[in-house]
Amino acid sequence: MKRKITLKQIARELDVSISTVSKALSGSKEISEDTTQKIQAFAKLYNYRPNNIALSLKNRKTKTIGILIPEIVHHFFSTVIRGIELVANKRGYNVIVGLSNESFTKEIINMEMLANGSIDGFILSISKETLLKQDYHHFNATINQGMPIVMFDRVVNEIKCDKVIVDDYKGSIKAVNMLIEKGSKNIALITTMDYVSVGKLRTQGYLEALEASKIVPDSNLILKIDDSLVDEDLEDLENEIEQFFKSNNKIDGVFAVNELYAVTAMKVARKLGLSIPDDIQVIGFTDGVLSKHATPSLTTVSQHGQKIGEQSADLLIDRLELEEDESLDYTDENERNENFKTIIIETEIIERESTK
Amino acid sequence: MKRKITLKQIARELDVSISTVSKALSGSKEISEDTTQKIQAFAKLYNYRPNNIALSLKNRKTKTIGILIPEIVHHFFSTVIRGIELVANKRGYNVIVGLSNESFTKEIINMEMLANGSIDGFILSISKETLLKQDYHHFNATINQGMPIVMFDRVVNEIKCDKVIVDDYKGSIKAVNMLIEKGSKNIALITTMDYVSVGKLRTQGYLEALEASKIVPDSNLILKIDDSLVDEDLEDLENEIEQFFKSNNKIDGVFAVNELYAVTAMKVARKLGLSIPDDIQVIGFTDGVLSKHATPSLTTVSQHGQKIGEQSADLLIDRLELEEDESLDYTDENERNENFKTIIIETEIIERESTK
DNA sequence: ATTCGTAGCGAAAACGTTTTCGTGTTGACA
DNA sequence: TGTCAACACGAAAACGTTTTCGCTACGAAT
Structure with a gap:
């Protein structure tokens, strides 16, 4: 059982510095061809892969989307997840799933658990209990922390975020x-x-x-x-x-x-x-x-649950990757990003035997 | 939009060192009561929460379980997820979901994506294509890297890991x-x-x-x-x-x-x-x-899909938390942990109208 | 012979934690 | 007055990366 190899170990083994290894593996021309080849060969041999957690810490983003839904044993919600996973994967993201089970408290707990660095943004559908209580402070709290949210299907207007709804x-x-x-x-x-x-x-x-x-x-x-x-x-x-x-x-x-x-x-x-x-x-x-x-x-x-999921994921990832660039331009709190979209997915009637 | 506060910021604000803040927040009696109170109050005010990613890096574990299934729009699989999520949450873990879509390649890609530090272990059900090819090298590879796997429902005997199956x-x-x-x-x-x-x-x-x-x-x-x-x-x-x-x-x-x-x-x-x-x-x-x-x-x-999920999660987490302790005891490669369990979930007949 | 540019590499910081190991300041005691 | 705990805190390492900056050595140009 060999643990995953790290840059440090490669460096020690090959008697170069960590920086040299890192640069060689990313193909920097700062490093001589000889050294680069040697390092790359060694890395391939030992099947080196960068540690995601370390990257997340360094880049301050996890490339992971948090999904928070009321229930998973449900055809509609699972198709939405499938849609989200589809485009998330295509765009290099993972999805982490939380279930509120229609409970206000579980919704909050789940959000707090994920909002502390585990994910870059949320895609969620509000639980019935939350809808009933009309208490949305946790959504605003996470948004204020700079974590974008996309709501789908069960949404409320008062929250300033992107939304994907069915007509x-x-x-x-x-x-x-x-x-x-x-x-x-x-x-x-x-x-x-x-x-x-x-x-x-x-x-x-x-x-x-x-x-x-x-x-x-x-x-x-x-x-x-x-x-x-x-x-x-x-x-x-x-x-x-x-x-x-x-x-x-x-x-x-x-x-x-x-x-x-x-x-x-x-x-x-x-x-x-x-x-x-x-x-x-x-x-x-x-x-x-x-x-x-x-x-x-x-x-x-x-x-069209799957389409809802796809659009939600695109919306979220678009915003995440947009923020990357402008994060320093708009320190001006007020006029930034107030352009939240609401996408409406058209419904379609599927005729079967229960109508003439 | 205030970004999440860190130990460093609290330390600077209160004019103490980072270590002091960390200790005070964890209630160490190394720190005087005065300082502790001051720090805790400040932390509560600014709603401090430790950054999960930093913790993961430090502790070398993510408290996250990877689920890899062939399909999510499927009643059986979604009940299993529900079961996994239930006990995972109860025991302080998150779940990240990957879909193989019954494809061998997607299964591998997903595993590699998650196996680089994102999760502590896998719970999975093998895709049809993989079953057809009978190529299981990727499972063995991840197991050899020290990442435990629990297979459910669609399993193969040749892989040495815990399993949960239906009778x-x-x-x-x-x-x-x-x-x-x-x-x-x-x-x-x-x-x-x-x-x-x-x-x-x-x-x-x-x-x-x-x-x-x-x-x-x-x-x-x-x-x-x-x-x-x-x-x-x-x-x-x-x-x-x-x-x-x-x-x-x-x-x-x-x-x-x-x-x-x-x-x-x-x-x-x-x-x-x-x-x-x-x-x-x-x-x-x-x-x-x-x-x-x-x-x-x-x-x-x-x-009993939900029960399958629950048992799988318990099995995996048990093993993860066991490894914590013994990780230094058993450097002896051979005789360690060969006690893989296979749990059989009994089926139950639910009588309805289609039988006399 | 001095200056300069550059190729090739290493040191160090940074991301946010926890934890081990100091270190300085008290007060008590001989 | 000098010694020694105990107390309260800080420095630094570590987790695994990437990236900026600096340094050395060497050949070329003046």
């Missing part, structure tokens, strides 16, 4: 319009509580689309599900939806804000003897495995 | 036995090509279970699916299974080595007018979202 509003309009066009007259909405921003936006889109088609929204046709931090109560969910359907038997179209609600709605509908899509059409937000493999397969609004 | 063999036997007990006479197997070790083991379990019940295996009842590095051809998969069913119409039970195959089999069966579980029963390996939300919901063999 929840427009996506919902598209979905509801499609239901209308395909003949649904009484379109129900199955959504979450309002504090999750995306839920609210999708609800707004639903209402807007109805009004645009001169349909008066009926509050009885809106089911708000309280998934308060737990979403393992499959039975409860089914029952709730079943009651909802039973007390509104004119429903012939459903727009659900996520695929679980949509698939469950289909299940319940079938149980009630309704045929899909003939009696009732269903569209869900968030295109995941469930939608694709359900029977009938589900028409969805795809969020 | 694929026994799990399959349990599943097939259940089908037999519940009345299936002609049980089909839908599996992958043999080079993926878990596929092979599950096939063996299937055969073994049949023979134990004096049922002669029929090679016509075994469908091997070539998912060679791509598994997006849903249509192809359906067609293949449909042909399979049509040419073996006596099939009244199906054991599939993953949930996608199982769910697709159910879909096809229903299309062919078979009712589940009355005409045909289905069990799948790997308990994921699909199984739970399919209609009918699928009886599965659960692998």
